[in-house]
Amino acid sequence: xxxxxxxxxxxxxxxxxxxxxxxxSRGTVSRVLNGGHYVSPAAQEAVxxxxxxxxxxxxxxxxxxxxxxxxxxxxxxxxxQERFFEDPNFNVLLRGCxxxxxxxDIPLLLMLAGTEDERRRITRxxxxxxxxxxxxxxxxxxxxxxxxxxxxxxxxxACGKPIGLGSKxxxxxxxxxxxxxxxxxxxxxLGRHRVGMVTGPLDTPGGVERLAGYKxxxxxxxxxxxxxxxxxxxxxxxxxxxxxxxxxxxxxxMDAVFVASDLMAQGVLAALQRAGRRVPQDVAVGGFDDSxxxxxxxxxxxxxxxxxxxxxxxxxxxxxxxxxxEDPAAVILPTELVKREST
Amino acid sequence: xxxxxxxxxxxxxxxxxxxxxxxxSRGTVSRVLNGGHYVSPAAQEAVxxxxxxxxxxxxxxxxxxxxxxxxxxxxxxxxxQERFFEDPNFNVLLRGCxxxxxxxDIPLLLMLAGTEDERRRITRxxxxxxxxxxxxxxxxxxxxxxxxxxxxxxxxxACGKPIGLGSKxxxxxxxxxxxxxxxxxxxxxLGRHRVGMVTGPLDTPGGVERLAGYKxxxxxxxxxxxxxxxxxxxxxxxxxxxxxxxxxxxxxxMDAVFVASDLMAQGVLAALQRAGRRVPQDVAVGGFDDSxxxxxxxxxxxxxxxxxxxxxxxxxxxxxxxxxxEDPAAVILPTELVKREST
DNA sequence: TTCTCTACTGTGAACGCTCACAGAAGCATG
DNA sequence: CATGCTTCTGTGAGCGTTCACAGTAGAGAA
Numbered sequence: 026x027x028x029x030x031x032x033x034x035x036x037x038x039x040x041x042x043x044x045x046x047x048x049x050s051r052g053t054v055s056r057v058l059n060g061g062h063y064v065s066p067a068a069q070e071a072v073x074x075x076x077x078x079x080x081x082x083x084x085x086x087x088x089x090x091x092x093x094x095x096x097x098x099x100x101x102x103x104x105x106q107e108r109f110f111e112d113p114n115f116n117v118l119l120r121g122c123x124x125x126x127x128x129x130d131i132p133l134l135l136m137l138a139g140t141e142d143e144r145r146r147i148t149r150x151x152x153x154x155x156x157x158x159x160x161x162x163x164x165x166x167x168x169x170x171x172x173x174x175x176x177x178x179x180x181x182x183a184c185g186k187p188i189g190l191g192s193k194x195x196x197x198x199x200x201x202x203x204x205x206x207x208x209x210x211x212x213x214x215l216g217r218h219r220v221g222m223v224t225g226p227l228d229t230p231g232g233v234e235r236l237a238g239y240k241x242x243x244x245x246x247x248x249x250x251x252x253x254x255x256x257x258x259x260x261x262x263x264x265x266x267x268x269x270x271x272x273x274x275x276x277x278x279m280d281a282v283f284v285a286s287d288l289m290a291q292g293v294l295a296a297l298q299r300a301g302r303r304v305p306q307d308v309a310v311g312g313f314d315d316s317x318x319x320x321x322x323x324x325x326x327x328x329x330x331x332x333x334x335x336x337x338x339x340x341x342x343x344x345x346x347x348x349x350x351e352d353p354a355a356v357i358l359p360t361e362l363v364k365r366e367s368t
Numbered sequence: 369x370x371x372x373x374x375x376x377x378x379x380x381x382x383x384x385x386x387x388x389x390x391x392x393s394r395g396t397v398s399r400v401l402n403g404g405h406y407v408s409p410a411a412q413e414a415v416x417x418x419x420x421x422x423x424x425x426x427x428x429x430x431x432x433x434x435x436x437x438x439x440x441x442x443x444x445x446x447x448x449q450e451r452f453f454e455d456p457n458f459n460v461l462l463r464g465c466x467x468x469x470x471x472x473d474i475p476l477l478l479m480l481a482g483t484e485d486e487r488r489r490i491t492r493x494x495x496x497x498x499x500x501x502x503x504x505x506x507x508x509x510x511x512x513x514x515x516x517x518x519x520x521x522x523x524x525x526a527c528g529k530p531i532g533l534g535s536k537x538x539x540x541x542x543x544x545x546x547x548x549x550x551x552x553x554x555x556x557x558l559g560r561h562r563v564g565m566v567t568g569p570l571d572t573p574g575g576v577e578r579l580a581g582y583k584x585x586x587x588x589x590x591x592x593x594x595x596x597x598x599x600x601x602x603x604x605x606x607x608x609x610x611x612x613x614x615x616x617x618x619x620x621x622m623d624a625v626f627v628a629s630d631l632m633a634q635g636v637l638a639a640l641q642r643a644g645r646r647v648p649q650d651v652a653v654g655g656f657d658d659s660x661x662x663x664x665x666x667x668x669x670x671x672x673x674x675x676x677x678x679x680x681x682x683x684x685x686x687x688x689x690x691x692x693x694e695d696p697a698a699v700i701l702p703t704e705l706v707k708r709e710s711t
Numbered sequence: 712t713t714c715t716c717t718a719c720t721g722t723g724a725a726c727g728c729t730c731a732c733a734g735a736a737g738c739a740t741g
Numbered sequence: 742c743a744t745g746c747t748t749c750t751g752t753g754a755g756c757g758t759t760c761a762c763a764g765t766a767g768a769g770a771a
Contacts (some may be wrong), residue, residue: 052752056749065748083727089754120482134477135466137467295666321606393720394722396719411719426757432728432758714771718765720763730754730755737746737748
């Protein structure tokens, strides 16, 4: 007596029911479901109406069984878990990818590889063909998981240029060097001459490139490279704090600092404030990422925006193209300077 | 000439291949795969050896097609996206659930419902039976998605007690009231008498319960409830900051404050420092959650630990029990006071 | 012996879909 | 009128499992 939904849990309609309802064959319904080529408008309409009437939704398992595709893709994070807990960039990227995939009706399977055990399990899961491809986030070089997946022929799209994986793996990245140049030019344009830098880890392309941009602009401006003005961190807040302390010690006359991530920049701000330096009056601070952390810090952080939305949509686009048989591709996206109160 | 992995992409072994290799029938292999009841030790061993030799992994789609289960479960977050970006608690919970599910070889599908459009899409996806159950994170009351899912009979386990969903939905929560009592007792034990509070949103059970605990302890200690000492926030950092400012204005003699989340407590610390109050000397600050934010703040935040690991494993346990046919259950877990430098 | 019971094993029939193929209909071309 | 081409449609087979059922063998009871 009640509607379908309540209690009963009756068997859901199949493609067969839809075909009968629409007065056509299974084949025609299937064709409508998959793009509608070679289907007459009349049949098209009849099938769509029948689908609406019956409330039919495709059984993905039956489809996958025959197509061999799972129509789902994995999001694999091989960073240590503390970084996942600390850095909101992951959340932004995760949300972007989830959304971009949802537009194609593809679910995202979350895979977090912290321990060695997890790495093994996840590798096995992926190489078993349970996902069609993997969106990879792993900044450090020599990632064994990525290497294995690539070897197994799993479509892979990395966020940021992966080190040591050859040209066979696609990636989407922001233009790190150009962004760094913009920021350092901005700092110089404020009349600062003692510009320090807290770099990212130098075994990552991002870390190297942002440092390269810094050096280039200094050279162009005729300023000598002073190694007392450069320390390196690991993108964590704590390393930013420690870095700033070292800089203040080694170069007390520093009047600006370019920090390779917003999270580290938060640490830098804290260290500067503790040391009694005013930001931006005494020391101007520029970050990188435009992560939510940049807005949350006080004063608001001037930073280089990574176009996270475009990065995630591009990752998904490249992934789908690759699953469709295209060759791996590299996409570099432009960054943008966002001025706030810290400079 | 090369091993299976490279280039070739040959057809993976099926249960049939394993059966032939082991000299038994498909049925026997299937029985070994599913728990091994009614299988002789000899056959058991032969099948396992054959599986190892062939590198067989089950085709989940074929299995799902016949069992009707998807063997995957969704993690649904209906919070606004800013909260997802700001609050590391979500990451902790997400990781916990991913891990707990992985132990059962069940993938986690991430579902983020920000816009109305996404809500619809996700609801359709879930009610279509593409997941076996949903782990739900949505603190606010009257969540229409949750209501619909419950109506459709989808197994649901919420994190935190859901409002307005009747008793038909399982949940796992920390003992908010007891945790709040512990914290306020701790603050009083330091000799403070003017203890303020920044509450969570009062349309959430967590918000209400933590406030109730605060009131209880004050009453037990014979202290009058002073409404100038209580402001409410929305768990965001910014609301903590604003709350602290209001408290300082309305009750300048405040010597301690209990903040209903660590994130808000970060904001409170910032506001206090800006107002020139020393923590903990002038004002002691206690948070709630023991989120990564508590460790990152300076001074380190005394807080009430929510047992995130147990919360996530319990959520998964209850979920699997429910899928297995058991009734919805409520689990309340004890909290723990973690002392750091802010008190 | 014969029967029953338990422990184990094999087999056919689904599950709901897509794909390849065959065929029909309509229309232009030889 | 046959032929070919294009557009559309229906049908059978099969994807890799699990499940129900039938059947076998061996042990113990009648």
